[in-house]
Amino acid sequence: xxxxxxxxxxxxxxxxxxxxxxxxxxxxxxxxxxxxxxxxxxxxxxxxxxxxxxxxxxxxxxxxxxxxxxxxxxxxxxxxxxxxxxxxxxxxxxxxxxxxxxxxxxxxxxxxxxxxxxxxxxxxxxxxxxxxxxxxxxxxxxxxxxxxxxxxxxxxxxxxxxxxxxxxxxxxxxxxxxxxxxxxxxxxxxxxxxxxxxxxxxxxxxxxxxxxxxxxxxxxxxxxxxxxxxxxxxxxxxxxxxxxxxxxxxxxxxxxxxxxxxxxxxxxxxxxxxxxxxxxxxxxxxxxxxxxxxxxxxxxxxxxxx
Amino acid sequence: xxxxxxxxxxxxxxxxxxxxxxxxxxxxxxxxxxxxxxxxxxxxxxxxxxxxxxxxxxxxxxxxxxxxxxxxxxxxxxxxxxxxxxxxxxxxxxxxxxxxxxxxxxxxxxxxxxxxxxxxxxxxxxxxxxxxxxxxxxxxxxxxxxxxxxxxxxxxxxxxxxxxxxxxxxxxxxxxxxxxxxxxxxxxxxxxxxxxxxxxxxxxxxxxxxxxxxxxxxxxxxxxxxxxxxxxxxxxxxxxxxxxxxxxxxxxxxxxxxxxxxxxxxxxxxxxxxxxxxxxxxxxxxxxxxxxxxxxxxxxxxxxxxxxxxxxxxx
Numbered sequence: 001x002x003x004x005x006x007x008x009x010x011x012x013x014x015x016x017x018x019x020x021x022x023x024x025x026x027x028x029x030x031x032x033x034x035x036x037x038x039x040x041x042x043x044x045x046x047x048x049x050x051x052x053x054x055x056x057x058x059x060x061x062x063x064x065x066x067x068x069x070x071x072x073x074x075x076x077x078x079x080x081x082x083x084x085x086x087x088x089x090x091x092x093x094x095x096x097x098x099x100x101x102x103x104x105x106x107x108x109x110x111x112x113x114x115x116x117x118x119x120x121x122x123x124x125x126x127x128x129x130x131x132x133x134x135x136x137x138x139x140x141x142x143x144x145x146x147x148x149x150x151x152x153x154x155x156x157x158x159x160x161x162x163x164x165x166x167x168x169x170x171x172x173x174x175x176x177x178x179x180x181x182x183x184x185x186x187x188x189x190x191x192x193x194x195x196x197x198x199x200x201x202x203x204x205x206x207x208x209x210x211x212x213x214x215x216x217x218x219x220x221x222x223x224x225x226x227x228x229x230x231x232x233x234x235x236x237x238x239x240x241x242x243x244x245x246x247x248x249x250x251x252x253x254x255x256x257x258x259x260x261x262x263x264x265x266x267x268x269x270x271x272x273x274x275x276x277x278x279x280x281x282x283x284x285x286x287x288x289x290x291x292x293x294x295x296x297x298x299x300x301x302x303x304x305x306x
Numbered sequence: 307x308x309x310x311x312x313x314x315x316x317x318x319x320x321x322x323x324x325x326x327x328x329x330x331x332x333x334x335x336x337x338x339x340x341x342x343x344x345x346x347x348x349x350x351x352x353x354x355x356x357x358x359x360x361x362x363x364x365x366x367x368x369x370x371x372x373x374x375x376x377x378x379x380x381x382x383x384x385x386x387x388x389x390x391x392x393x394x395x396x397x398x399x400x401x402x403x404x405x406x407x408x409x410x411x412x413x414x415x416x417x418x419x420x421x422x423x424x425x426x427x428x429x430x431x432x433x434x435x436x437x438x439x440x441x442x443x444x445x446x447x448x449x450x451x452x453x454x455x456x457x458x459x460x461x462x463x464x465x466x467x468x469x470x471x472x473x474x475x476x477x478x479x480x481x482x483x484x485x486x487x488x489x490x491x492x493x494x495x496x497x498x499x500x501x502x503x504x505x506x507x508x509x510x511x512x513x514x515x516x517x518x519x520x521x522x523x524x525x526x527x528x529x530x531x532x533x534x535x536x537x538x539x540x541x542x543x544x545x546x547x548x549x550x551x552x553x554x555x556x557x558x559x560x561x562x563x564x565x566x567x568x569x570x571x572x573x574x575x576x577x578x579x580x581x582x583x584x585x586x587x588x589x590x591x592x593x594x595x596x597x598x599x600x601x602x603x604x605x606x607x608x609x610x611x612x613x614x615x616x617x618x619x620x621x
Contacts, residue, residue: 041417048414049431052491056434058457059446074455075464116341123337132334135342142349144544144604146552148573149597152580152590153355157347176348179341208333237439239555244581255441259559262445270455273445281442288437292430299436300499303545304538 063274070271082271089275097250098257099283105167105253106235109174113231114224117179121186122212136183143180147173148240155244169245170253174238178231181302188305189223190216229291229298236284254280356597359590372587379591389592392570395482399571400550402483406490407546408539411497416527418498419505429502432495440492444559447488451475478568481561485569489556493549497542504538505531544607551600572596 062070063085065078073079089095124136147154154173155164163169193216201211217224239255246252252260258280262273288295360379362372383389414432418425435443450457451474459471474484508531516526532539554573557563563570563578572592580589 045414045417045428048410049428052431052435052495055446055450055457055491059449062449071455075457075460112344116344119337120341123334127334127337129331129334135338138350139342139345142345142353144548145349145353145597145600146548148552148554148576149593149600150349150352150356151576152586152593153352153359154348155580156355156359156586157352161347172344173348176345179345179349233437237437239439239441239558240577243558244577255439255555258439258441258445262441262559270449274449277442277445281438284437284439285434288434289430292433295437296429296433296499300433300496300503303496303500303541304503 059274060278063271063278065271067269067271085271085275086279089272090279092272093257093261093276093279094249095257095276095279098252098254098280101167101251101257102236102254105171105174106232108167109171109178109235110228110231112171112175113178113182114227116175117182117227118186118217118220118224119212120179121183121190122216124183125187125190126208136187139180139183143184147177151240151244154241158245164245165248165251167251170238170241173241174231174235178227178234181230181305182227184305185223185227185302186220189220193219225294226298226301229295230302233284233295233299353597356590356594359587360594362587362590363585364587375587379588382588383591383595388567388570389572389575391567392572392575395569396551396553396571399482399486399489399553400547402486403489403493403550404543404546406486407493407497408542410490410494411542412501412535412539414494414498415501415505416531418502429495429499432498434495435492436496438492440555441559443488443492444556447484447491448475448560451484475561476565478566481565481569485556485560488560489550489553492556493546497546500538500542501535504535508534540607540610544604547603547607548600551596551603 058075061077062074064081064083065073065085066080066082069079069082120139124132158164158169158173163172197215197219198211201215206214237255238253239259242253242256243259246256258277261276359372361374361376363375363379364372418428449455453459453473453476456474458474462468462470472480475481512530512534513526516530521529552573553571554577557569557571557574558577561569563574573596576589576593576596579585579592
């Protein structure tokens, strides 16, 4: 399966099946469940969806209550909307700083991962040299090992490089952690690009880097997109490394800042805490809803390839 | 895979005339070097160091160097009741979350598989928790499970089921299972999408033939669909198991390992030993054991589910 097909397979559920499948479709009509089973299926889906949405909805509802309203009525819909919570939470939890920090860390991680890994994949695909497979395998083997497992030596290395408590201290480990999956995606994609394109460009006097920059990369937008999405989501949500590496409040990322705020605010003012967390979740939810197809295939498609 | 053979970019490598031997020898390094350097320093080196540090004691950050102490850490580990208690918790957590995620995600995928109106909406909803951070999820569910105002106890009270009201996160009997529920809630949509991809790739002809031969829906599920999905099941098992044995964020945010150590897990122990008690050597030993567990699980499951396309894919 190509990446593109893969993405489609993951996404195709929504769209009509491929036109080539006329006959099986006929089968589907015959083999379709009787209406009462269909109803049961629908009810199960609705209940499952409610189970997923309910905690988030109650949470958002409570973030809009006054403290008194919340204590009297923690489950129902707000009696009056206290949007002031959001303003207060934004200031108290220092949201603008946290969001900016997370943006910087995530975007730099994405850019570095794409640049370093696509070059690596191109080098591995284009050249034949001794040790090529060893290098490839030594990266791919790490696909299944979570960063947390080697946090201690990572910490020691970071101390020696003097990047503890700097943004670079989390950006570089995030980049390295994203590389195995990114390498799989880029390499598979590059292998399936027609060689004739590179040939033609070379005959026209294009350099190696020119081919990579003008031909390969522009053609690889789907792979770049998938890598960008899963790298961005994991860097944006990452908590453990940030907890260990970022003590300086000025550079803390969103999850860490939310956790710090949660500890300080938990027993005192629930709606305020809920507002802060809602603000923190909002950017990712908005982007997800706008690009859910790309998100789902970017995040789950990678797992299928790896 | 079909176009891979005709379309190798690699094929063009020979077409480049060797301008200078040194340049041609050095060229791959220019492409691969920067990425490999970052990967080596931040993944390869830590893993090598970790194995070495397992045999040492001391805290390098505090000016005190590491000293070699042989197998002493492993002896401490074997006698460390807290560590084994956390491993037992972690195994329960792994078993419960893996089974829960697999069963639920397969059920949802089967329910969503054939096209109908609103299918896309359901998929979008089920996948939503995947993109949320564990910190946000921990706070959301921390409130759900809260004793006085939490939505679950409130709901039970309103339904007149007061006998079911529990201190979900405060009672050692329920805390771990409550977190299991949250972890399943977060990841089921992810595994569902993988199963959906598997279902889409199934050859429909087989199902058709079986149903013509009079196989019931249940028989088709167990004798055709599930065996054909085994590769996707293996992928799901590996991902869920790895996640379970490195679980940290959710527990740190929701219970910090309490009450009474009932939600202590392996990664939490590593964190405490390393960054609270500054026993980096001993913490490395604990992490190495975890690394071994993860390596063994992934090797076993991947062996078990080796697929033919991998062979030409990896070369």
